[in-house]
Amino acid sequence: MVERKPTIIDVARVAGASIKTVSRVMNNERYVSAETRERVMKAMAELKFQPNRSAQSLKGDRSYLIAHIYGDPGGPYTGEIQIGLLRHCRAEGYHLLIEEIDYSAADVAERVHNLVHQLSLDGVVLTAPVTDNDDVLQMLAEADIPHVRITPSVERADSASVRIDxxxxxxxxxxxxxxxxxxxxxxxxxxxxxxxxxxxxxxxxxxxxxxxxxxxxxxxxxxxxxxxxxxxxxxxxxxxxxxxxxxxxxxxxxxxxxxxxxxxxxxxxxxxxxxxxxxxxxxxxxxxxxxxxxxxPIQDMADAAAELLIAMLAHRRQPDGPKPIPHRVLPHNVVIRRSTAPPSRR
Amino acid sequence: MVERKPTIIDVARVAGASIKTVSRVMNNERYVSAETRERVMKAMAELKFQPNRSAQSLKGDRSYLIAHIYGDPGGPYTGEIQIGLLRHCRAEGYHLLIEEIDYSAADVAERVHNLVHQLSLDGVVLTAPVTDNDDVLQMLAEADIPHVRITPSVERADSASVRIDxxxxxxxxxxxxxxxxxxxxxxxxxxxxxxxxxxxxxxxxxxxxxxxxxxxxxxxxxxxxxxxxxxxxxxxxxxxxxxxxxxxxxxxxxxxxxxxxxxxxxxxxxxxxxxxxxxxxxxxxxxxxxxxxxxxPIQDMADAAAELLIAMLAHRRQPDGPKPIPHRVLPHNVVIRRSTAPPSRR
DNA sequence: AATAGATATGACAACGTTATCATTTTCTTG
DNA sequence: CAAGAAAATGATAACGTTGTCATATCTATT
The missing domain is CATH 3.40.50.2300 (Response regulator)
Known part of the structure; x- marks a missing residue:
């Protein structure tokens, strides 16, 4: 039989606390006594409680959803980006959505905006060539949508980025x-x-x-x-x-x-x-x-992008902490294999 | 400035109808007069209304979210699967989530279950080697979670699949x-x-x-x-x-x-x-x-998988229509390039 | 001991949608 | 033309979470 998944209400009942208190524990808020926190945690573990993301995001707070937006599917590059993003997302409890977008369409910016809004995305990661679409960038800045660009051709103050030289x-x-x-x-x-x-x-x-x-x-x-x-x-x-x-x-x-x-x-x-x-x-x-x-280091760049984005999200929720550095330049290196040699004399 | 996205309430006001009626139009339900439907459609277009997926999925109906669950990231195979899935998802208004899962973990089945529940996923697509994990398959069947397996090693009656011979x-x-x-x-x-x-x-x-x-x-x-x-x-x-x-x-x-x-x-x-x-x-x-x-035909197989899954979802909502065929075998073919020739005599 | 502030807790509304059910209007049919 | 069925519409309650605000308890200061 399919047992119903426990909700916050069940946890509250088991822990003998109010719904709101359970919510506080979940979100690491202040003002919960150590003792109560303990009880709630135990109840959550016991019921194997997991918060419903839809309800969370409906409240407008966060969806734990991040999208990778790109124009060219199937490049081998794309796959490696996703591995890097995924690695970090998973560790932080975020989920990765992939969205191909027709970057030649006149209304790209609007489409991205809709996407973010419909799914209540927490943020987006952009790879070429959407990285350098002015309409999209302007929209993201105006709508205040957290985003990181991987390997943009020009840096902008209003937009975080990760790249190599x-x-x-x-x-x-x-x-x-x-x-x-x-x-x-x-x-x-x-x-x-x-x-x-x-x-x-x-x-x-x-x-x-x-x-x-x-x-x-x-x-x-x-x-x-x-x-x-x-x-x-x-x-x-x-x-x-x-x-x-x-x-x-x-x-x-x-x-x-x-x-x-x-x-x-x-x-x-x-x-x-x-x-x-x-x-x-x-x-x-x-x-x-x-x-x-x-x-x-494509995977590392993607990993760094995810890390940066998630740090930006954290900072946005708790503006006390240090503001994450919005631009990162990762080291590259020349890998010498067997396709190069001195020229033969003629 | 960031204008607030319109909700169903705004549409109702503009169209001069009730919220529920707008909802009916959105979901193509019966019992809406042609005239009212018209008015509502016009209002939706005018406001560029897009339903909020979080609210929809909170009601338990559907999230328009499908996940590709796989164990081996980065294989070139994975990328092509995603291209195919994406192509079909996009056309049908679904979104694709990618989830790597540690298929050697003891609690794979539980993890998949949590994933589906937390994000209210509409369905999942599995590729090797999760395709043949008995725990996962049993859980999917018991929890009645719509899913399609791409290239499973054995077919099962309780599980849809797409493969070649x-x-x-x-x-x-x-x-x-x-x-x-x-x-x-x-x-x-x-x-x-x-x-x-x-x-x-x-x-x-x-x-x-x-x-x-x-x-x-x-x-x-x-x-x-x-x-x-x-x-x-x-x-x-x-x-x-x-x-x-x-x-x-x-x-x-x-x-x-x-x-x-x-x-x-x-x-x-x-x-x-x-x-x-x-x-x-x-x-x-x-x-x-x-x-x-x-x-x-990896992309085609993925495309077929997405199509099949979405058809299953539609059938689940409106059981009147024909039940989709749960197993598809796509044609393969030998591609002859330049790495083969008759053996040289010795 | 009185009071202010910090800490701890809970009741209830709200997010945007869909389901239930009641109500009104329109259509059939004897 | 009555009356019952079908079609069309809307009021209201959910879904599971978080925010607001009110209240209760504790601690530190006078």
Whole structure:
């Protein structure tokens, strides 16, 4: 038989206290004697009481619901974000909702607003490309909805964020290639308007200039962050009269595409061509040769985002404590695997 | 300024009807005149009214919340499941919660029960390995919680499911290798107790027998469904005195591992070794050579699961309609890419 | 001992929806 | 055209929690 779940009323009866007192215990409020608190806790444990979230959120207080709002489902990136978010949410008793949103719609901001309101969400975590939609950001600020952006392209005072220094990271991995002796390094860009695109290209240019080189338009191609989008650009780069000895793809999926094209042309890797990516998703060590790439600590970033968001929520309820620092920059590092080597002499 | 979201009371006032009548319109109940319905609809549109889910679920009716419960986060499989679920949920106004659950805990069933109750979930979707936890299944049946299992290892009358015929699929892809002329085909198994493990191995055996061959223990290895778990088994297979000319890994991630080991040993693929996987996750066409594999229509299965679950919920509310068919078997197909070829003569 | 303040507790309303039941209006049908 | 059934509508009570406010008890200060 399905026994009815106990309510706060049952707990009150068992503990011999009033409903409100039980509520006080649940919420760690002041003004409950140690003795009563004890009795109530015991009753809760005995009945295996768990508060009904719907009732809690109906009162407008909190729903223990957080949503991850994103535009591009299925990227391997998305999965790792969720793992990180989940890890922290679970530990704190929050639940994670995932919502895909059509970021090209004219009324994105309104949709997000509705979502938050309908479900009484406590807060939201945004990933690209919604991270940089002005309408959405303005709405969130005006409606005072707690939120954290992961890897936004620009920081804003009214909006918390977690990111790595993408520009420096891109420079670092380019320097790795330069140190190996590569001087003609191809680059495949990401989607125009996407957050990382310009920063990564910028870092690439920074590193070249550090070696006294100027970026050569001839070896810079436009990609779209997907595996397929890098195939044609890679082919073009490899059929140049003077082809690059290394290629830096703006993310790992595109780097995998470059590898495929190279294999298909019979190149032997990494001797004939070094390839680097960006992100260090799981894929990067499953391809051959395993990719040298920049490790974005995606899970950690998501974890930090969840932590930050939850801290903001706590602070909002008890403004006494220290205000959480709204911007975090996590360390990146270059992961050297087997897809890079010094250029072979010709 | 943040305007208060309209409630049903506001709609009633604007439409000049009672609260209950508005509620009737919202829920498509009988006994509302066409004219009144019209007026209410107009008022709702005008105010951009959206019902508060917390209040709805507090009344015990429905929360429009569905959870995907799984044990193994981060598998590429998980991501695709979510895409499929999301697609259908969104279209029907449901929201998707993701919950990782420690399937080895003694009280899994209780945890799931609490989860459902606390959040007033309308239903849950289960993927491996929680799909085959007897405690959980019994609890779901007893507590009458609507649920759908994706790819369970055994069907049960009291539990809806969506799957492909894994055994037949495994046989099909083995036949593909046999047809190419391979006679010594290695096999890397998945995790013991995991759903697909025995079915896939069974299909492999079926196909061999169809060609009058008996499975040879020497070329059957134990893996664990992850990339890393296949590296040692692959190495052992390839160092046999009489190594297999083809290897069937129980999933694509392990197949990627086999490819890496083969590359590392300097084999030329697919001439020296054919490799096949299972699932057709995104990874499979990003590795080199792209994997011949069995396409499990994962997104479609998830989509079907969501559809089925939502149909079950509808039927539960209005038992007049036709009862949804609780078990669906979706078609699979062998995707031939470049990781398979006839064996080279020696 | 009187009083003010802090501590401890509970009664009751409220959140926004749906269910129950009563009431009014409209439609059938003999 | 009466009268009973069906359709249409609304008043009010729930759902399980938290906020407001009132009250009772304790502690510290005069």
């Amino acid at each position: 993408e520009r420096a990271a891109a420079a670092d991995i380019t320097l790795h290639l330069l140190a190996f002796g590569h001087r003609r390094i191809g680059f495949i860009k990401g989607l125009p308007n996407h957050a990382g695109t310009d920063l990564r290209y910028g870092g690439y240019c920074d590193a070249l200039r550090e070696y006294g080189l100027e970026p050569d338009e001839e070896v810079v191609e436009q990609g779209g962050f997907t595996y397929r989008s890098s195939l044609a650009p890679a082919r073009r780069l490899l059929t140049l009269k003077n082809p690059p000895t290394a290629i830096f793809a703006s993310n790992d999926e595109m780097a995998a595409g470059v590898l495929s094209v190279a294999h298909d042309r019979g190149l032997s890797l990494p001797t004939d061509l070094s390839v680097v990516g960006f992100d260090d998703i799981q894929l990067s060590e499953m391809v051959w040769p395993p990719l040298t790439t920049v490790r974005q | 894994e055994r037949a699929a495994a046989a099909d892809i083995t036949l593909h290798l046999l047809a190419f002329g391979h006679r010594r085909i290695g096999f890397i198994k998945g995790l013991p107790n995991h759903a697909g493990t025995d079915l896939r191995y069974g299909g492999y055996c079926d196909a061999l027998r169809e060609y009058g061959l008996e499975p040879d223990e020497e070329v059957v290895e134990q893996g664990g469904f992850t990339y890393r778990s296949s590296l040692a088994p692959a190495r052992r297979l390839l160092t046999l005195k009489n190594p297999p000319t083809a290897i069937f890994a129980s999933n694509d991630e392990m197949a990627a591992g086999v490819l890496s080991v083969a590359h590392d040993r300097g084999l030329s693929l697919p001439t020296d070794l054919s490799v096949v996987g299972f699932d057709d996750i995104q990874l499979s066409e990003m590795v080199w050579p792209p994997l011949t594999t069995v396409r499990q």
